[in-house]
Amino acid sequence: MRGKRTASTLVAAVLFCLCAAAAAAPQKEGTAAVTWQRDKVPVFIDCDPGIDDTFALALAKKSPALQVLGIGAVQGNVGLGRTGANALSIASYIGLGCPVALGATYPLQGVPMGAAYAHGSDGMGGVALPTPDRTFDRRPAWKLLYDTAKACGGQLQVIAIGPLTNIAKALELYPDLKDMLAGITVMGGSPTGLGNMTPSAEFNAFNDPWAMEAVLESGVDITVIGYDVTSQAVVQGDELEAMIGDSRIPLLLNGMRRTFVGEESDSKILNDVLAVMALTDPQVLTIEQGSLRCLTGRADRGTTVLTDDGSPVRYAVGLDREKMLDVLRRMCADYQK
């Protein structure tokens, strides 16, 4: 039960932050075109919320360096019906007024491999999200990505924190897209071979290794934040409670203890926040250059390997956890203003 309480604490903390944001900022119409502020880096976030996706979206919203212009949802942690609904609710609650579009229901091959064991059957650990203030954008996620990239004149950065199906589809459907993107930062794979789905395969890469390989070989400027590094992004429940430090937390916790499903750990790994920090707070990560491929065989599905024959990518090799916590503390403080 202790693990349940701690995991709930993390979700509660984010929802507390979201409540504060919702109270502070009026909601926007989500399907309207968003004007890009030229002093910010325009980003498109493709996600499968997901508890750590929620942290990543919240961090991107609060970063003064970024402007989120579009969000795509993809099957992943749970099915698209839930990841999409979660993305829409989270976006509207934190005041991200950009379009939110539904993407792939299936990986490029085979059937979805979910992670309800880690995120609950609803992807959010049983937390009741608020009713969104808008509907989904009518375009599929890959079309929204393409249109957003065209509008940004080569400046758009993609942050991909779910299986890469939507991104691979976009690159295949729109061959000129690769020349319109400034870069893609991927939370996925594991260059040194530490897995969380198999001994050597990370979840997003395992879910759709065909899409992962297509993105790695796309020719776009790729940065990979793999599980061998994100697995160090552990946040203890008491650390997050200290970040929040508000008396409203116990009330939220009480509500969620009744509904939370899963988690038997005192801590949570916030994999996805590092893909945002790679753009906003690069001092958090140590990055090297190399060449990475994603294997798609029956026995090695989703295993990423450093090779000499792939396209060049940057990939994370180290994390400064204290600096990561500093960024999260700053984010939480911003949501309480």
Ligand SMILES: [Ca+2]
């Ligand atoms: Ca994710």
